[in-house]
Amino acid sequence: MSPEKLNGSTTVRDDEAGTERVDGEANPGVSAGMNGGTVVDRRQAAGGAPVVAPRTVEELSTLMTRASRDGRQVRCIGNATSLPPGYLDGPVDLVLSTRALDTVHAYDPADLTLTADAGVSLAQLERLTGDQGQWLPLDPPRRARRSLGGVLASGAYGPLQGKFGTPRDHVLGLTLVTGDGRVLELGGRVVKNVAGYDLVKVAVGSGGQLGIVTSATVRLHPLPVQDVTLLYQTPRLALAVVLARSLATAPVRIPALELLAGHGEEPTVAVRLLGSPEAVEESEHILNVRVGREASHRLKGEASSRWFAALERFEDNAAAVARVSHLPSRLGDLAEPGVECGTVAAHVSLGVVRVAAGTAGGDDRTAVSDRLARLRERVVKAGATFRVSRANIPRWPAPEPATAPGVLALTRGIVDSFDPAGVLSRPGS
Amino acid sequence: MITKVPRLAAGLAEELIRIVGADAVITDPARLMVYESDGLTAYRCPPRAAVLPRDGDETARVVRAIAQAGVPFVARGSGTGLSGGALAVDGAVVVCTARMNRILELDLHNRRARVQPGVVNAHLTAATRPHGLYYAPDPSSQSACTIGGNVAENSGGPHCLKYGVTSRYIRGLDVVLPDGSRVYLGDRGFDTGELDLAGLFVGSEGCFGIAVEVDVELLPLPQATHTLLGIFERLEDAGRAVTAIIAHGLLPAALEIIDQATIRAVEESIFAAGYPTDAAAALVVEFDGIEAGLEAEAAHAEAACLECGAREVRRATSAEARAALWKGRKKAFGAMGRIAPDLLVQDATVPRTQLPDVLAKIAGIGERYDLRVANVFHAGDGNLHPNILFDRRDETEMERVERASKEIMRICVEAGGTITGEHGVGLDKRDYMALIHSEDTLRAMESVRRVFDPRGVCNPGKVLPEWIRGADPAIAGAPGAGPADAGQAEVGTDGTRKAVPAGATA
Structure with missing residues (x-):
């Protein structure tokens, strides 16, 4: 499948209403260091620093090289959905957005791998891979709006880590523009690779301290045939804890196991089971026997995935x-x-x-x-x-x-x- | 080959004996022969000495003493590595983890274990199995290889298709750094903005320090396992069956292919597994998990094999019957050892869909250089294991082996792959690193190594090509490896002291 086709048919940019494209000099002090034509978004300006969205890796590299030379402070905000507290505090000269890096470069369903730019959102990836019966089983808070690059930089994960791991376990390789503008291709595009020190691991989840992820190759999984969520409600928190721990030590690998409590709601233990209908049914039976009761609610198919999407x-x-x-x-x-x-x-x-x-x-x-x-x-x-x-x-x-x-x-x-x-x-x- | 190596300075020897006892410091050249190579026997180089500490404290003191003397050192587990990674080049001292073989803690409630690095991989699973748990990474050498070695190499195995490789199961590492200081890496969460130093350490091939305690995650044993063996008339058909199984949305625990040359080697050996010798390929497919779902998955896989031209599909569910189907795969390396004195195994990985094409090219290279190439590989993740069979006493054959080997590596890289999927770079593939990494990336790797090991004393000469590493200072002019000692070292063909392929000088 060619990238052109992919982008022609499926790429959907996040809502850009309110984004101002300014080709001139928004802030002469900083944009003097930019290539002309870079998207500048003043709407999101933080503490006066302009938000710049480079359109190519080369542009980004040039910006970083110059910032490094001139001793400027740069922060990268991805889609700005989940910045760590205090991330934009203090003197910041330039804020980078990866939203203009939005191309899916390669997707070969038969290899279960996909290479995309950092600015592509997880929602886009979900639509694209879903059409092929595949998914990236990564469900961090605010998943749909987050960019791939942002998720990798933050290392954010969600309930599905129970089976599929955190971003570090999904990434086969990535391109990183370092603080001083070097463009490093780390890892590769194959599912097993030990050629050299694993700099991918140290880049993923680094909170943007080492550089800016501009694209990545991720490993996909086949969409499960059956998706079931079991909700066990108990009147008391202590009982919910015992129940949750009992499920956690059951002889079944549970893809997602969450305990929810507070706000006067009845404490709930949520279990998400994925796989063949037979295996899901049998797992459910094993779990119910283990805790000596049936689930209070059983959600199937889309109702199951919707329940966990709400948890995001x-x-x-x-x-x-x-x-x-x-x-x-x-x-x-x-x-x-x-x-x-x-x-x-x-x-x-x-x-x-x-x-x-x-x-x-x-x-x-x-x-x-x-x-x-x-x-x-x-x-x-x-x-x-x-x-x-x-x-x-x-x-x-x-x-x-x-x-x-x-x-x-x-x-x-x-x-x-x-x-x-x-x-x-x-x-x- | 006998290589002269620098002697251990008397002061350092005494210091090491004070720390670990005389029985745990080996300097006798005859006894050091054990440590002169790893599983890749083409490279040999005896160490200056071998030290066998019993725990993390002793290891830290040993490393501090060696480091203070400016002598390089290399950590070694069972020596089953296949890239020359544990070779003591440059007169290094081997720090062997063999005596650190205790499982320190089994935390069943949290499905974790804390182990010393010398614990044998299979022993960990044996210890946890009665509790319904196991350690998932299962390199083929699991009955001998150690957890510490697995950490250094980020080892895989047949079942990492479904379960992932070692890094997935390491929660934290207690590490002795190359200056003898100790630091705990990991177990802080993956979204804290802190660097994933444990993830970085795993797969660093012994160049960042020695892990002296390892916290691993255990999994519940699968309820049941179904194994299939598909027999194919054509190797490409087996490759197509792999793609068909994956395309069906199935994720087997393992997908392994054995080609005709390997089948014949196995069937002619004492390991005969009952595979038909006229078949072009055998495909092992395994599913594990909840019993109820497996029958349907196995049936889909069987249908996929038959659609792709399998002439026969055998199925097994009992432990004995499954072991019989696996036998040809598991004993492949042992069997090949019996038909040729030497074996060069590579482990390039290519995108799975490129397998048929790459296999055809490898066959062509074998023919062109008049070499026997037998393939056994992890087809599910595109991880090839072409084995070149040869006799290192035949110098012209040796040369053809090296050239063929280089070509195989190149075609795998051209197909979008990498030079090593699980064996590591070590000494063997360091000069191929530039095939897949830019100079900037290689320099970034070297910079990170220098953060852990500023003096370059920890497993020098590995992973990165020499033109990136430069001269490791410990070797260039440090006291322990000074001129008096250096004079006793054998000088390699290019004037540097180095390990050379045994075949080239024998």
């Missing part, structure tokens, strides 16, 4: 989202303080609990900060890690634990080697 919006309206993690067996130690702080959605088999506190735009900002601080205190005492992954509030508690000195030294060395001028992350941050 779990973080959308929160004033702040904290992620706490511990060994999966310690779920109970995290769920209870979580519910006291806000609404809880836990990746049960991974031991990661998301806590959505307050509502965005609500007037209880200080209260949210205080509740997060209490959550932090309680889970850290239990030996868990804590960090705030989204924040619409001015202040939030620091992550715990801090990075170990040995890890920090290696991290600094690696970041320096990709971004010697510290263009993409403030020195010392």
Whole structure:
């Protein structure tokens, strides 16, 4: 299948209403370093820095080379759906968007691989691969609106990691424009590749510290024939925790296993089963026998995928989202303080609990900060890690634990080697 | 071949003995022969010494002592590697993990284990199986290879088509860095904005340090397994069957092809598996998971094989019957060892759809150089294993082997593939790295290596071509490898001290 055909028939750009295309000099100080014709979007200007959307890797590379030479601070926002808290704070001279890098370069369904630009959204990929009975089983928060590059840079994942892993496990190779403008092709296009150090792993999930992902080759999977979600509701959180743990240690590999609680709703354990109709039915039987009851609700086919798609919006309206993690067996130690702080959605088999506190735009900002601080205190005492992954509030508690000195030294060395001028992350941050 | 290597300085030897005891420091040249090569026997080079620490603390102290003396070192597990990666070139000391073979913790509730690096891959699964769990990566050498070696090579195996390779199962690593300091990598989550250093360490071929404790993830044992063996009249048909099975939306646990040359080698050996010797190819297809779904999947795969021209499809569900179907695949390497004194195995990977074309080209190269090439490969993920059979005492054949080998690598790269899918670059393929990576990318790799190992003492001479690495400082002028010692080293044909293919000098 040729790229032309792909793009002619299926590429759908995200809504661009409000985007201003300015070919001139929006900010002479910065755009003097740009090639003419680069899309500049002033709508999203953050702290006065222009948002630039390079149309080619070469343009992007030139921008980075010059920024590095001139000692400027650059941030990359992908589709700007899920930036880490504080990412655009402080002096930022230039904000890059990958939205103009939007081509699907290769898709060979028989090889179950696809190569696309960073600005292609996961929704586009879903439509394109769905037509061929395939999918990229990656369901991070706000999935549909996110760009491929943004997801890879952030390492964001969702419930399906239980079977399919996180972005690092889906990427076969990628193109990275480093902080100083080098264009590195990392990894490859085949599903097994150990030719050299695995720089793909260190680029994926790096939060954009090393460079900007401009395109990637991902591994696809066949769409499951059957998709079933089982919802087990219990009147008490403690019972839900026991039930969730019992399911997590069942002799069945569960693609997605979530615990949801808070806001006065009945605690719910959600199980998503994927596969052949026979295997899904048998798994369901094994799980019900294990927990000694039937699920409260059983959703099939589109109803099942819709339920989990709704869960992708779990973080959308929160004033702040904290992620706490511990060994999966310690779920109970995290769920209870979580519910006291806000609404809880836990990746049960991974031991990661998301806590959505307050509502965005609500007037209880200080209260949210205080509740997060209490959550932090309680889970850290239990030996868990804590960090705030989204924040619409001015202040939030620091992550715990801090990075170990040995890890920090290696991290600094690696970041320096990709971004010697510290263009993409403030020195010392 | 006997290569002279620099002696271990007396002070360093005493220090090492103080740390691990006299029985764990080997300097006797005869005993060091054990460590002179890995599974790729074409390269041989005995180490200066071998040290066998018992735990992470001893390893850290050993590495610190060696590093302070400016001597390079190489970590080694069972020596089953197939790229010359554990070879002690440049008079390096081998730090062998054989005595670090304890499973430190089995955490059944969290489906994890903490193991020492010298634990044999199959032993981990044997220990967890009674609890309904197993360790998924299963390299063919799993009865001998170690978890530490698997981490270094990011090992795969027949079942990684469905389950993924080693990096997928490593949760964290306790690592001794090349200066002897210790750091824990990983287990912090994958979306924290922190670099995935554990992911980077896995597959670094022993160049970033030594993992002394490894936290791995275990999986629940599949409820049942169904295995099929398709017998084909033409190799291309087996390749088409693989594509047809995948196109049907099936994801088998394994998809393996054995070609005619290999079938014959197996059937002529004591491992005879009952594969018909007139068949052009045999395809092993395996499904695992929930029993209820497997019958239907196996039936689809059988139909796909027959549609693509299989003359016969055998099926098995019991452990014994499945083992019989797998036998020809699993014993392929052993059988080939019996029909030729030497074997050069490559492991280039190509996009799956390119397999038929690439296989035809490999056959052509074999004919052109008058060499016997036998193929056994992970067809599901396009990972080829062309085995060139030869006799290294025949110098002209040796030369043809090298040229054919290079050509095979080139056609795989041209088909959109890579030079190694699971064996690693090591010493063997470092000069081919430029076929697939730009100079900028190779330099970025070297820069990252220098972050872990600024002095270049940790497994020097591997992975990257020499023109990128430059001279590793430890070897250039450090005290332990200084002029007095260097004078005793054998000088290679190009004037540098290096391991050379045994066949070239024997």
